[in-house]
Amino acid sequence: MSAPAAAPSVATVPGGTAAKVALILLIGLFWGGNWPAVKTVLFEVPPVTLRAVGFTTGAVVLLAWARARGLALRVPAGEVPWLAATGLLNILAFNLCTAFAQLMMPTSRAAIIAFTMPVWATLLAIPLLGERPGMRQAIGLALGMAGMVVLLGPEALRGGGDRLLGPFLVLVAAVSWALGTVLMKRRGRWASHVVVVTGWQYALAALPMVALAAALDDAPTPGSWHLPTWIGLGYHLVFAICIAQMLWFVIVARLTVGQATVATLIIPVVGVSGSILILGDPLTVRVLAALVLVVSSVAFVMVRRRPAAARGQDA
Template sequence: MSLALARARLRASPRLAAVLLIAAIGLFWGGNWPAVRFALMELPPFTLRAIGFTTGAVLLLAWARWRRLPLAVPAAEWPWLAATGLFTILGFNLATAFGQLRMPTSQAAIIAFSMPCWALLLAWWLLGQRVTRRQGWGLACGQAGLLLLLGPAALAGGVQGLAGPLIMLGAALSWALGTVLIKKRGSWQSHAVVVTGWQFALCALPMIVMMLALESPPPPASWQASTWLALGYHLLFSICLAQMLWFMNVKRLSVAQSTISTLIIPTVGVSSAILLLGEPLTPRILIALLLTLAAVAIVMLHGQKSS
């Protein structure tokens, strides 16, 4: 009896570890939404992204060096590394920064994490993957949630009312396209930490140039305590720790299983925006969130079943 119990515990521990990883990733990246909004109250977008990308590059490559992973990337992988980094890191993060300046953070998080639905359509177009009937229902739920947020209230605001949602839609499309391009590349010789570290480094260069050319950020000595706390959370938990946990998660689980953690992120993002930023939870936002979660669940759980 004790032997059977020990075996059951051994089988359960990897599952528990996977659940804890998914929960941590969802909490860290979900809480990053209000953290970035707090930082943007004092830091301009290019400055914030220059700091984040540079920190990510230094810490990830230093961690890879400490683990004695080869930092050299094969020549054939550099174009793919640059292209996928352009969409998954630069395009997504820059668009989310500008998008949050033009619309409530809670709504921005919902639109951004419609990404799996757009990735499904792009995979059908670029990879020839068939869209099943069940996945079609997931896409329909996602579109319904998006249309709800882009409804009469946004249209009544004209160009100003649509600017934020459209920027966030661009962020979701950028992340989706980068994800599909990673799949299209197939196998990568370089370690994921090394690839992401060099992607951060490449994306940091244009952000530093844009920061120096277009922005005049306040000196760090004048930053408020909320800015330091928000930036610290963003750099430690989102850029570094969550990214590390994500690599561990993908290594332990299939891609379909690991990406279920994206279900938690908009929920945490909306909840934390309501609690920390004082944004209202209207029936429209709640229904849009539920439709988006249903869409991602249908798409991802279908993939989990078939993986």
Template sequence: MATGVFWGGNWPAVRFILRDLPPFTLRAIGFTAGALMLLGWARWRGLSLRVAAREWPWLAVTGLFTILGFNLGTAFAQLRMPTSQAAIIAFTMPCWALLLGWGLLGERVRPRQWLGLATGQLGLAVLLGPAALAARSEDLIGPVFVLGAALSWALGTVLIKRRGQWESPTVVITGWQFALCAVPMVVLMLWRESPPSPIAWHGATWLALGYHLVFSICLAQMLWFRNVNRLTLGEATISTLIIPVIGVGSASLLLGEPLTLQVMMSLLLILGAIAIVMLGRRPPP
């Protein structure tokens, strides 16, 4: 539940930050701060920062998909579409995780879960609407970015599950994932962007950045890794049900985005899809 609340509130927070900071700069700051805070906390607690050589490939690949792919995709998406709509599309993730789990983990997809997948696709169709078929390619960039982010998160989650039990503590694994993902973001920030001086940032940007770093980057990401590692795929991903609800509600309250009938219908369909997919899962024998 805490993960869902933290990530739900992060959607408008990121939108506020993007008013002052470009995407690569935002992610460079977030990933670097996340690595320093988590690894520093681990060191302060007396934990070893060493990771076994056999775990590094899994650490790098799962971090690439769950952290870099998802966060970068959602940042660029929010620059091209309303935050509430981006949040709804992003949290089709459990449906994609189900399909990937079927292919990579050999998990059986039952008729009830196929119904959930179909319901989720209907929710996307309602959200994008008939206008998407006639839209210009540049108008679809935002939805494509966020859909790619959802697929990236789903694949990373399934790979974490496929790895099985990790030897290093969760805080250490997550800290090193942020450190690895920070490197390309810093390079791209220096190469492609010229962010404004922190003196010029709005007060809302500072507050949103503080929330983003503490609750989304550190606490929620670490809790997510721990939950996926300890729980079944269904048990872990069911916590995402609350995220689009909080994301849409907070975007409406803080950003003034309208809660249209189209958005509400799409949200209900996708929430229903996740519930059908996850609540209908049978525990492993």
């Protein structure tokens, strides 16, 4: 088997630490804010229908925008297997498994398993990419996972042994997302534009979701939806579906897998903060402690000690 195409290293990609931190913060903001937005929509729209609408909208909008910009919609034959694999893992498998798992178990327990993704991605990157996590990255991951545990509380870890299917599906979702992310990195440089790749990934994921929604869900007509549902749906479609997914593609190309996946640790914290501001959830010591742990995890991974020679040049 030939070596994978080279991907730009963290040291050579355009933009310094500030640009990389900005990408992580945007991912955390858009996907984190998606939690209260989706919760608002789910009061009136079944989950599979919501995913079908989101994937279809993402595919249509992104591919139409690419066409309007004159980008080639045809994907080179060599990239089609990579596009299909990463789309099925990152988008379809993750969303499908979590959708059904949340029917079988509390969302809090599902979330704490889903956001073990950085652990699986870091482990998968060792054999597939040859990455070797350093001490700072290991500490950052440990702090981030500790933040998730504190955020969700010890009660999120409790559950009867007779309810193993739900946790198993969420674990499959987390590993699927991790493997899809590692494969995106392994592919290296893509000839197709990020908008085109993301659009076709959504199109591929939308086909089975639309079929499942038609078979399983009995959704009310859009004319009966209330204003908060429309606002939440708009946020979900624009920021989470169209913008954040493309940013994730960019961030995986710019950072190591370990650094990129730490961005996901911010998402639940932003989601809880949004729930406090938008849904009126209480602000507790647990939330503040989790925020400190997760921010510390990002600092450990992203902020590196400068070499002594570089510090001397600034003197």
